[in-house]
Amino acid sequence: MAGFDKVVASYEEAMIGLEDNMTVLAGGFGLCGIPENLIAEIKRKGTKGLTVVSNNCGVDGFGLGILLEDKQITKMVSSYVGENALFEKQLLDGELEVELTPQGTLAEKMRAGGAGIPAFYTATGVGTPVAEGKETKEFNGREYLLEEAIVGDFAIVKGWKADRYGNVIYRHTAQNFNPLAATAGKITVVEVEEIVEVGELDPAQIHTPGIYVNRVVLGTFEKRIEKRTVKPTE
Amino acid sequence: MSLTREQMAQRVAQELQDGFYVNLGIGIPTLVANYIPKGMEVMLQSENGLLGMGEFPTEETIDADMINAGKQTVTTVKGASIFSSAESFAMIRGGHVDLTVLGAFEVDVNGNIASWMIPNKLIKGMGGAMDLVAGAENIIVTMTHASKGGESKLLSNCSLPLTGKGCIKKVLTDLAWLEIKDGAFVLKERAPGVSVEEIIEKTQGKLIVPDHVPEMIFSK
Numbered sequence: 001m002a003g004f005d006k007v008v009a010s011y012e013e014a015m016i017g018l019e020d021n022m023t024v025l026a027g028g029f030g031l032c033g034i035p036e037n038l039i040a041e042i043k044r045k046g047t048k049g050l051t052v053v054s055n056n057c058g059v060d061g062f063g064l065g066i067l068l069e070d071k072q073i074t075k076m077v078s079s080y081v082g083e084n085a086l087f088e089k090q091l092l093d094g095e096l097e098v099e100l101t102p103q104g105t106l107a108e109k110m111r112a113g114g115a116g117i118p119a120f121y122t123a124t125g126v127g128t129p130v131a132e133g134k135e136t137k138e139f140n141g142r143e144y145l146l147e148e149a150i151v152g153d154f155a156i157v158k159g160w161k162a163d164r165y166g167n168v169i170y171r172h173t174a175q176n177f178n179p180l181a182a183t184a185g186k187i188t189v190v191e192v193e194e195i196v197e198v199g200e201l202d203p204a205q206i207h208t209p210g211i212y213v214n215r216v217v218l219g220t221f222e223k224r225i226e227k228r229t230v231k232p233t234e
Numbered sequence: 235m236s237l238t239r240e241q242m243a244q245r246v247a248q249e250l251q252d253g254f255y256v257n258l259g260i261g262i263p264t265l266v267a268n269y270i271p272k273g274m275e276v277m278l279q280s281e282n283g284l285l286g287m288g289e290f291p292t293e294e295t296i297d298a299d300m301i302n303a304g305k306q307t308v309t310t311v312k313g314a315s316i317f318s319s320a321e322s323f324a325m326i327r328g329g330h331v332d333l334t335v336l337g338a339f340e341v342d343v344n345g346n347i348a349s350w351m352i353p354n355k356l357i358k359g360m361g362g363a364m365d366l367v368a369g370a371e372n373i374i375v376t377m378t379h380a381s382k383g384g385e386s387k388l389l390s391n392c393s394l395p396l397t398g399k400g401c402i403k404k405v406l407t408d409l410a411w412l413e414i415k416d417g418a419f420v421l422k423e424r425a426p427g428v429s430v431e432e433i434i435e436k437t438q439g440k441l442i443v444p445d446h447v448p449e450m451i452f453s454k
């Protein structure tokens with residue numbers, strides 16, 4: 001690895017430096033666009049006490065759900081959870097803490113974290129349990145909540161194609177939270193389906209410029225579908 | 235007769251306008267997509283990062299990377315765009331979506347909405363609902379008028395934790411179309427065959443009943 005070359009040879013190398021009690025930001029929406037192999041690597045490493053910031057927490061046996069099996073997560077920051085039984089059990093047993101955060105606020109917290117903005121005001125959540133303990137301020141006659149940005153020790157991201165310089169593009173709605181997480185990790189690791197030659201990606205089409213990316217690793221993906229819906233064939 | 239889920243979707247669809255960008259929540263709101271009037275152009279926004287959601291795919295075109303906010307596999311229409319979650323909620327919070335339709339447990343005369351949390355039951359989260367109700371100017375709430383046990387869901391004060399404060403102005407229930415104004419529900423239309431008396435009886439919050447309350451009209 002030299003210069004701008006971000007490509008690492010293995011998943012083990014991709015997650016070097018991840019330690020107990022760190023904060024990990026993860027891209028993905030449901031099971032769409034989740035960094036499934038990087039999550040599997042965290043499971044293999046056995047890192048514990050993790051705070052994981054992700055819109056959801058996978059399902060039983062797949063995605064972030066597998067990190068619950070050995071109780072590696074102590075806190076989840078998410079907008080919607082509970083698609084898995086193990087999550088529910090650990091929550092009720094008090095082994096897992098969850099900080100429910102409105103989806104748009106969660107996205108903006110990551111965006112702000114990556115953009116050097118420590119906090120921002122939003123109308124989302126005013127007058128709800130989300131507002132408890134938060135500073136409010138009135139602008140133009142409307143009340144807003146002060147929400148703080150999030151930065152992760154690691155960001156784990158699933159891209160479609162990347163070049164060796166770490167420029168990334170995402171495929172369809174597998175984009176979701178990925179480019180936001182990518183900006184807000186102290187160490188950002190992107191796993192992709194394809195690594196292309198530098199210069200092959202159209203510069204104007206790049207979603208995540210390589211400046212945000214520390215490591216790129218090539219993987220193969222199951223891409224499990226959470227809710228398979230098809231129209232009836234006539 | 236109270237409205238069926240399909241009839242509720244049909245009634246909401248009458249509020250669509252040509253050129254509208256619309257976000258439809260899970261459940262009855264999703265069905266509204268089936269009743270977009272012919273010849274009208276409407277773009278469906280899905281908050282996971284899609285503007286221009288199409289129908290479900292076939293077995294041949296299904297793609298794990300192409301889903302909606304309900305995590306269902308979908309397709310795109312011509313002219314669609316795909317973007318990040320931050321961009322998606324910039325559209326929502328920034329007031330760029332013309333109409334948002336979503337379900338609720340309760341609404342009250344002050345336009346408050348409770349739709350995500352029942353204390354002492356498992357809480358799954360608010361998803362994008364708090365951003366949607368905070369950001370949209372034009373929201374229609376679809377819900378049953380009363381619980382199965384007969385308790386009104388149209389209240390003087392929401393009893394459940396809120397999703398948003400003072401943001402709801404239009405409610406469609408299985409019995410009535412109502413607007414919220416100056417601290418009261420205003421009865422605008424009733425479901426075919428439903429009496430004003432039944433609606434009064436099942437509305438706990440202050441209800442203003444005009445002299446004439448027309449029945450909803452459904453084409454075909």
